[in-house]
Amino acid sequence: xxxxxxxSHVPDTATKIVIGSDSKTIDPNGVTYxxxxxxxxxVEEALKTKEKLGGEVVVISLGKEANxxxxxxxxxxxxxxxxxxxxxxxxxxxxxxxxxSEEIKAQGAELVFFGKQSVxxxxxxxxxxxxxxxxxxxxxxxVDLKIEGSKIIxxxxxxxxxxxxETSLPAVITAQKGLNEPRYASLKGIMAAKKKVIEExxxxxxxxxxxxxKMKKPAMKxxxxxxxxxxxxxxxLVRLLKEEAxxx
Amino acid sequence: xxxxxxxxLEQRNGILKKSSLETAKEAVKLASALNYxxxxxxxxxxxxxxxxxxxxxxGKVTFFKSESLAxxxxxxxxxxxxxxxxxxxxxxxxxxxxAMGKDLAPLVCVKLAAGILMDCVSLxxxxxxxxxxxxxxxxxxxxxxxxxxxxxxxxxxxxxxNIGELADNKAEVTAKNVENPDLRTKVVExxxxxxxxDVAEAxxxxxxxxxxxxxxxxxxxxxLADTLGAAVGASRAVVDAGWRPHSEQVGQTGKTVSPNLYIxxxxxxxxxxxxxxxxxxxxxxINKDKDAxxxxxxxYGIAGDIFEVLPALTEEIKKIKG
Ligand SMILES: Cc1cc2nc3c(=O)[nH]c(=O)nc-3n(C[C@H](O)[C@H](O)[C@H](O)COP(=O)(O)OP(=O)(O)OC[C@H]3O[C@@H](n4cnc5c(N)ncnc54)[C@H](O)[C@@H]3O)c2cc1C
Numbered sequence: 001x002x003x004x005x006x007x008s009h010v011p012d013t014a015t016k017i018v019i020g021s022d023s024k025t026i027d028p029n030g031v032t033y034x035x036x037x038x039x040x041x042x043v044e045e046a047l048k049t050k051e052k053l054g055g056e057v058v059v060i061s062l063g064k065e066a067n068x069x070x071x072x073x074x075x076x077x078x079x080x081x082x083x084x085x086x087x088x089x090x091x092x093x094x095x096x097x098x099x100x101s102e103e104i105k106a107q108g109a110e111l112v113f114f115g116k117q118s119v120x121x122x123x124x125x126x127x128x129x130x131x132x133x134x135x136x137x138x139x140x141x142x143v144d145l146k147i148e149g150s151k152i153i154x155x156x157x158x159x160x161x162x163x164x165x166e167t168s169l170p171a172v173i174t175a176q177k178g179l180n181e182p183r184y185a186s187l188k189g190i191m192a193a194k195k196k197v198i199e200e201x202x203x204x205x206x207x208x209x210x211x212x213x214k215m216k217k218p219a220m221k222x223x224x225x226x227x228x229x230x231x232x233x234x235x236x237l238v239r240l241l242k243e244e245a246x247x248x
Numbered sequence: 249x250x251x252x253x254x255x256x257l258e259q260r261n262g263i264l265k266k267s268s269l270e271t272a273k274e275a276v277k278l279a280s281a282l283n284y285x286x287x288x289x290x291x292x293x294x295x296x297x298x299x300x301x302x303x304x305x306x307g308k309v310t311f312f313k314s315e316s317l318a319x320x321x322x323x324x325x326x327x328x329x330x331x332x333x334x335x336x337x338x339x340x341x342x343x344x345x346x347a348m349g350k351d352l353a354p355l356v357c358v359k360l361a362a363g364i365l366m367d368c369v370s371l372x373x374x375x376x377x378x379x380x381x382x383x384x385x386x387x388x389x390x391x392x393x394x395x396x397x398x399x400x401x402x403x404x405x406x407x408x409x410n411i412g413e414l415a416d417n418k419a420e421v422t423a424k425n426v427e428n429p430d431l432r433t434k435v436v437e438x439x440x441x442x443x444x445x446d447v448a449e450a451x452x453x454x455x456x457x458x459x460x461x462x463x464x465x466x467x468x469x470x471x472l473a474d475t476l477g478a479a480v481g482a483s484r485a486v487v488d489a490g491w492r493p494h495s496e497q498v499g500q501t502g503k504t505v506s507p508n509l510y511i512x513x514x515x516x517x518x519x520x521x522x523x524x525x526x527x528x529x530x531x532x533x534i535n536k537d538k539d540a541x542x543x544x545x546x547x548y549g550i551a552g553d554i555f556e557v558l559p560a561l562t563e564e565i566k567k568i569k570g
Contacts, residue, residue, distance in 0.1 A: 125354035
């Protein structure tokens with residue numbers, strides 16, 4: 001079975017975000033980029049599925065030349081092929097999903113993994129949009145997955161618990177932390193990844209649906225008050241919560 | 249074009265979610281600013297008191313009903329909502345940004361060839377156009393954006409939009425029995441987690457970090473949470489150490505929360521943690537290091553030892569709760 005895994009290349013989560021001079025995007029200077037944390041769970045699950053059911057894993061990333069680092073990371077973990085869909089990153093989740101779905105169709109992948117959310121634009125919908133464009137079934141925010149023949153039983157996280165979902169292939173699964181423990185790339189894997197060719201092609205551009213007007217920093221909170229340093233401050237804290245904040 | 253807004257009413261176990269009522273109220277506001285009509289759609293089997301959404305200003309509810317739809321099914325729910333939006337020619341749809349809303353809205357988006365903005369924290373109308381504001385980079389920045397396609401979908405962050413005043417009205421509910429829903433994906437079981445309340449829904453959260461020293465000390469956090477009727481949250485450090493389940497993790501790779509009150513106990517306030525909770529209305533920090541970054545976002549702080557302060561705080565709150 002051909003398995004696809006879509007990965008995004010995002011600013012390190014410790015990065016301080018500085019708004020760029022266009023007031024619409026972030027200033028990339030001094031930002032280090034990493035594989036989107038949730039996509040590591042997606043790559044791991046793709047590899048585990050391949051080990052169990054056989055097949056091939058293709059890693060797809062949409063973005064710039066630098067995304068190749070993230071693709072290489074997945075190749076070093078054990079993915080077989082990489083594809084970079086070149087795009088100048090006008091972040092529109094519908095357009096991104098369109099380009100990804102075209103490539104997945106061309107690859108003939110029946111099972112597709114995504115991270116549940118990309119930690120840059122935090123949309124949490126790219127997997128679901130792509131599934132629907134492909135006409136595939138979809139289960140998002142998955143923390144447990146079993147595939148038997150073409151039957152899928154997945155557990156997804158919801159408020160206060162989990163839903164056990166039954167569906168079938170072809171399908172898109174979006175991975176949540178807890179699904180597995182991503183493996184480290186072995187030295188052999190890293191060496192092998194260097195030899196693998198990453199195919200590059202322009203991303204299919206389709207109708208945009210969004211216009212970003214402005215990016216700004218959230219209003220700064222007023223620095224708070226340290227009321228005390230031991231339990232004698234507790235009575236005052238409770239009074240403030242009750243009378244000033246009115247939250248208890 | 250029918251100049252219509254549809255707001256989706258989410259139910260779990262037959263009970264409407266509070267976040268759906270916030271979304272319904274916002275849909276009504278939006279409709280009046282745009283001079284549109286608004287109505288609601290619900291899906292399930294037995295849903296309690298759908299008429300009550302009249303209090304939020306909704307006049308009409310269409311309820312798609314079937315025993316097999318009591319639990320969520322993404323394929324069936326998406327087909328029903330999008331078909332209904334097509335028949336009524338609605339061009340704006342609102343959902344809550346919940347586990348269900350995040351799963352359902354994008355499927356409907358593709359079926360309607362709509363544009364979509366997720367997790368909005370405000371919607372403003374000016375000269376007939378909607379500008380949405382949404383957090384990006386885990387709340388480290390905000391973007392203002394508008395949807396340029398004819399059909400538009402917005403999901404709204406729970407606990408941010410004010411319900412405000414309620415009217416004394418009842419909505420007219422039309423139930424439609426659904427024959428043969430599309431159950432290609434269906435929920436066959438719902439497993440409840442052990443925690444009584446989920447951080448994503450709680451109005452008060454007491455969150456513990458590595459400062460608690462060991463998992464067995466978490467009862468201090470649980471007791472305070474119980475006293476307040478709050479949910480228990482956790483930092484990634486304690487989740488990774490296996491002290492607490494991942495479902496409690498707050499932060500960039502955990503849950504984003506915006507309760508009325510967030511009490512951070514023994515949490516340093518790393519940037520990834522702040523990303524998930526800094527939009528809480530009030531923040532209290534208890535940490536013995538007075539320079540911990542958590543104090544930078546806290547409204548009130550006690551720079552003291554958890555093991556002394558926390559039991560005293562629980563006692564004091566018990567007193568006022570009588
Ligand atoms: C990709 C990535 C994603 C991440 N995502 C998240 C996330 O979603 N959520 C998250 O929380 N973190 C996340 N982190 C981790 C984050 O960087 C921090 O490591 C983590 O938040 C620290 O947890 P902590 O505050 O519990 O522990 P620490 O940083 O160890 O802080 C413990 C605090 O307890 C205080 N303390 C100790 N003893 C006492 C006492 N007796 N009384 C009072 N105070 C005491 C100390 O002063 C200290 O400030 C992420 C990191 C990465 C790299």
